[in-house]
Amino acid sequence: xxxxxxxxxxxxxxxxxxxxxLTDFIFENINHRFWLNDFKVYYxxxxxxxxxxxxxxxxxxxxxxxxxxxxxxxxxxxxxCLLPYSIASILHFFSLAAVMIYVPFVIRDIxxxxxxxxxxxxxNLLFILAFICVLIHFVKELHLGNITVVLxxxxxxxxxxxxxxxxxxxxxxxxxxxxxxxxFLILILPLIFRKQWKALGGFAATLVVTSLLPALLVGxxxxxxxxVEWYRAVFDHNANxxxxxxxxxxxxxxxxxxxxxxxxxxxxAAGALAYAALYYFNRKREREAxxxxxxSRASMTAEWFFLIxxxxxxxxxxxxxxxxxxxVIMVLLVFxxxxxxxxxxxxxxxxxxxxxGNSTDLLGRDLSDFLFERxxxxxxNLLLIGYFIIVHFHYRPGISKPV
Numbered sequence: 287x288x289x290x291x292x293x294x295x296x297x298x299x300x301x302x303x304x305x306x307x308l309t310d311f312i313f314e315n316i317n318h319r320f321w322l323n324d325f326k327v328y329y330x331x332x333x334x335x336x337x338x339x340x341x342x343x344x345x346x347x348x349x350x351x352x353x354x355x356x357x358x359x360x361x362x363x364x365x366x367c368l369l370p371y372s373i374a375s376i377l378h379f380f381s382l383a384a385v386m387i388y389v390p391f392v393i394r395d396i397x398x399x400x401x402x403x404x405x406x407x408x409x410n411l412l413f414i415l416a417f418i419c420v421l422i423h424f425v426k427e428l429h430l431g432n433i434t435v436v437l438x439x440x441x442x443x444x445x446x447x448x449x450x451x452x453x454x455x456x457x458x459x460x461x462x463x464x465x466x467x468x469x470f471l472i473l474i475l476p477l478i479f480r481k482q483w484k485a486l487g488g489f490a491a492t493l494v495v496t497s498l499l500p501a502l503l504v505g506x507x508x509x510x511x512x513x514v515e516w517y518r519a520v521f522d523h524n525a526n527x528x529x530x531x532x533x534x535x536x537x538x539x540x541x542x543x544x545x546x547x548x549x550x551x552x553x554x555a556a557g558a559l560a561y562a563a564l565y566y567f568n569r570k571r572e573r574e575a576x577x578x579x580x581x582s583r584a585s586m587t588a589e590w591f592f593l594i595x596x597x598x599x600x601x602x603x604x605x606x607x608x609x610x611x612x613x614v615i616m617v618l619l620v621f622x623x624x625x626x627x628x629x630x631x632x633x634x635x636x637x638x639x640x641x642x643g644n645s646t647d648l649l650g651r652d653l654s655d656f657l658f659e660r661x662x663x664x665x666x667n668l669l670l671i672g673y674f675i676i677v678h679f680h681y682r683p684g685i686s687k688p689v
Contacts, residue, residue, distance in 0.1 A: 299413035300387060306417075307383040310425055322375045325431025327351045329371060332363035335512075338504060342515035354519050356465045357512040358496040378431055385435050386424050390416055392442040393613045397620060400449045400583040406623050416616050419638050422645045423609035434607050437463050438594070441473070442613065445590045448485060449583050457488025464489070465496055468520060469601045475558060476589045479565050524550070529602035531664030539661060550602070557593075557600040564589055567679065588678050591617070595671050599664050608641065608667050614674045621677050637673065640666035 314320040330346035331353035341360070345351050353360075366374040390413050398405045406412060417424075427435055444459035457477075463470050477485050501509035529535055533553045538545050568585035575581040591613040598607040615638075622631050640662045646654045657663075 296391075296410055296413060298410045299390075299417065302414055303387050303417050304383075306421065307386065307424070307428070310428060311379060311383075314429065319429065320375070320379075321429065322378065322431030323347050323351060324433075325375055325378050326371070327353050328355075328360070328363045328431075328433075329366055329374060332360045333367045335360045335500065335503065336364055336367060338508075341512060342519045352519060352523075354516075354523050355467070356497070356516055357500040357509065359466045361496075361499050375431065379428060382428055382431070382433075382435060385439050386417075386427075389435060389439045389442060389612070390616065392439065392446060393616050396442065396446050396449065396587055396613075397616060401587045401617070402620060403580070404624070406620055408623055412616065412619055412623060415619050416612060419615050419619075419642050420609045420612050422642050423606050425645075426604075426606040427609060430604075430606065432604070432606060433466065434609060437466060437470070438610050438612065441470070441590075441594055441610075445587065448482065449586065453482055453484035454488040456482075457485035457490075458492045460485070461489045461492025461496065465493065469597060469603075472554070472558060472561075472597065472600075473590065473593050475561050475593070476565070476586060479562075480586060524602055527602045529604075530658055531598065531605055531608070531661045531667070532602050533599050533664070534602065536661045536664060539659075554600050557596055560596070561589065561593055564592055564675070571679075588674075592671065592674070595667065595674075599668055605644075605658075605663055608663055611641070611667055611670060614670060617674055618670070618677060621681065634673070637666045637670050641670060 311320075326347040330351075331341050331344075334341045334344065335357065341353055341357070343352065346353065366378065369377070394409065394412070424435070440459045440463050444456045444463070447453070447456035447459065460470075460473065460477075474486070474489070476482075477489070497513065498506075498509065500512060504512070534545070534550045537549065565585075568581075568589065572578055572581045572585060595611040595614045597603075598610060618634055622634060640657070643649070644654055644657050644663060648654075649657070
């Protein structure tokens with residue numbers, strides 16, 4: 287359980303993170319770059335739903351500013367429409383900043399209570415290093431006003447609820463995430479494989495109930511039409527979006543530019559098979575363990591975080607979505623803090639540089655574009671996940687002594 291008494295000692299992290307995000311807000315405004323183009327899409331599309339005008343297939347703001355989330359997701363943005371955009375955008379920025387500061391606490395609760403049997407004392411160090419590792423992705427998220435970090439929080443809360451024997455709540459939170467971005471549906475695999483039927487029930491009920499919410503505003507027929515338009519928008523985006531860090535792009539860039547589009551679905555299937563293999567070896571270890579409950583919860587944690595982290599490589603999405611690797615990064619940081627060895631730490635720093643260090647402000651436009659075009663964010667993300675899998679099985683952090 288979260289220890290609020292110990293959380294007060296994390297003020298160093300909260301102050302550093304808060305000042306960093308506040309500084310970003312100030313410089314965004316000084317440089318006239320406080321755009322939040324993604325939030326502008328959500329805000330405008332919510333207004334269109336409220337007014338009964340076109341939601342999908344309409345460019346809001348930029349020429350590429352098409353709304354691609356579910357009709358139900360707009361319900362959460364309609365309250366913003368009661369405010370002028372200038373005020374709503376500031377409110378959205380600081381809401382995202384607050385989530386960015388809070389989400390490591392939820393991940394910490396999961397890792398401390400259900401993954402590592404022996405926890406670290408240097409929590410400030412863990413939080414600050416993790417924040418630095420994903421800071422550039424956080425800055426991109428704030429610049430766009432995207433909600434990836436909110437979805438990461440909901441997925442983390444869903445897992446924490448599951449591990450705390452609150453399956454219905456876990457399913458509800460998971461359902462809200464899938465309504466926003468359907469590709470997170472791959473996380474249904476751990477629920478099915480581990481027979482979390484109550485969570486699946488909560489998930490299914492959430493999809494049904496929330497899908498009907500827009501009908502209260504526009505009527506049932508219009509709600510059904512909006513869902514058809516949403517599905518079409520999702521498939522069109524998947525077909526046309528380049529996504530320079532996906533496995534599909536890597537195959538086209540490094541091997542064959544003419545790879546047919548159906549390979550994208552084979553890649554997703556390969557990701558599901560990779561999960562099945564992870565589950566198989568986890569179950570084998572659970573059967574051999576003396577304390578099956580502890581190992582089972584650690585296994586579920588590893589499987590959930592594995593799928594969240596690998597998803598931006600499997601599908602076509604923006605680079606800031608790689609901040610969903612934050613839980614994997616925190617696992618590796620705890621491992622490195624515990625062991626205090628130079629070689630594993632140097633390897634980690636190199637991978638983090640390519641994963642989270644690509645910024646035009648740090649590297650310049652030419653070098654940044656060079657690294658981006660070669661999909662080094664996506665490649666390093668896969669290597670970080672591989673590092674995590676090695677740590678999970680070979681060193682078994684907190685489950686047994688290193689082997």
